[in-house]
Each structure stands twice: as C-alpha cells, then as structure tokens.
Amino acid sequence: MNFGQGSTGKSGTGFQFLVVLITELYAVALGQLIASITPTIQIAALFTGPIQIILSNMCGVTIPYPTISKFWRSWLYQIDPFTRMLAAILSTELTYVVPHQDISWFG
Secondary structure: OOOOOOOOOOHHHHHHHHHHHHHHHHHHHHHHHHHHHOOOHHHHHHHHHHHHHHHHHOOOOOOOHHHOOHHHHHHHHHHOHHHHHHHHHHHHHOOOOOOHHHHHHHO
C-alpha cells in the first residue's frame, strides 16, 4: 500500500494536501505575527525557535496526550495546529488498515 492509498483511496491525497497547505499558511501567519510584534528581526528569530519547539512537543506525538500536564493539555493541545494536521492525515490513511473482522481479535 502506497501513500495516499489508505481507506479513502486516491481521494484522500487531495485532503491531505489541503491539510498540509492550511498548516503551512498558519505557520507563515504565525511567523508574520511574531515579526510584527517584536522590535527587531534578531529578537523575532529568538522567539520562533522556542515557539516551534513548544508547538511540536505539545501535539501529542513526542509527549503522549496522557502525560501532558493538565494546564497545557486544557488549552495548548487543543489549539496546536500540528495536532489537527496529524489527526487528519492519520485518520485518512490508517482508518481501515486492519479488516473489521480482525478488530475484535486485538481487543
């Protein structure tokens, strides 16, 4: 099975492209926001690294959802665009990897 040929077949590829495109637009908008609220480009460059690390760590992959502290889980996990991107891509690609009759065998 190749990429884009999961449960949705070839039609899932366009959806995944759209999700990645929206995430990239969010990243550009966030970068412009950081650049506009900081006084110099050097300070903006210092802010982008920690913000990117925080967003990539709180998406639920590097730090699993149950181990994220309640404060961060209540708001940052919910608004993190990487969480939504990964959920959308994985849901279209891995929905029916295991046939329905075999699901009860694993449960």
